[in-house]
Amino acid sequence: MTFSIVLANNPSAYTGPGTNTYVLEFGGQVVVIDPGPIMPDHIDNVAAAIGEREVGGVLVTHHHPDHAPAAESLADRFTAPVFAMDPVPRFKAKRLISDEMDIEIGGEVLTCIHSPGHTNDSVTFVRDGVGFIGDVLMGESTVIIEDLTAYLDTLERLSALGLDALYPGHGPVIEQPRARLHEVIEHRLARNDQIVSAIETGADTVEAIRALVYPGLNPALHIAAEGSVRTHLSYLMDEGTVPNRNW
Ligand SMILES: [Zn+2]
Numbered sequence: 159m160t161f162s163i164v165l166a167n168n169p170s171a172y173t174g175p176g177t178n179t180y181v182l183e184f185g186g187q188v189v190v191i192d193p194g195p196i197m198p199d200h201i202d203n204v205a206a207a208i209g210e211r212e213v214g215g216v217l218v219t220h221h222h223p224d225h226a227p228a229a230e231s232l233a234d235r236f237t238a239p240v241f242a243m244d245p246v247p248r249f250k251a252k253r254l255i256s257d258e259m260d261i262e263i264g265g266e267v268l269t270c271i272h273s274p275g276h277t278n279d280s281v282t283f284v285r286d287g288v289g290f291i292g293d294v295l296m297g298e299s300t301v302i303i304e305d306l307t308a309y310l311d312t313l314e315r316l317s318a319l320g321l322d323a324l325y326p327g328h329g330p331v332i333e334q335p336r337a338r339l340h341e342v343i344e345h346r347l348a349r350n351d352q353i354v355s356a357i358e359t360g361a362d363t364v365e366a367i368r369a370l371v372y373p374g375l376n377p378a379l380h381i382a383a384e385g386s387v388r389t390h391l392s393y394l395m396d397e398g399t400v401p402n403r404n405w
Contacts, residue, residue: 297329
């Protein structure tokens, strides 16, 4: 397998330097992973990276607007099917991905690993000791998590695969996957402990917990931090560590 990366020009607080679109080649055929947003220049750059090669599929790691929307337009242009776990109105997945499904391209196989947590429909594509992980991890910052229980399970599962490198949807390659995955697991568990301590010292609203756990945070990031606190609270309530109530 060889591949190239086409960076979309959509940098932001949530997308880092922009979305990485991956063009992988197997035996003369290519697949595109995360076609990205509908930006004509980006789609042209991806088409240029594909060149004259046949496209076996356009693969989507998850439905978010910085990853999936260009899927249909690229698939139409190259007469290729879109593969995704969960079809949503922004694009039409012709092949639905299931956990451990193998996608055959150019006589070789790319394996799909369901990787929920950031979103429920997140998928990692694995081949040759390399994982293309979408937003499971970012190259250089933390990601938004919808379901912390599922997310921690996903990180453990990816660690157990013993991969050599992870290629994220944003930012640079992660070259020591096991160390990085465990660092993120530890970070999340430490955050749980901080939230439990904040509650023990009397914080009884999400805002009060956020103020204790993220002291001096830029006010522009308060909403995002409170979202993270809510995700952790829901995990802690499921676990029974924090009493069930409407936070
Ligand atoms: Zn995302």
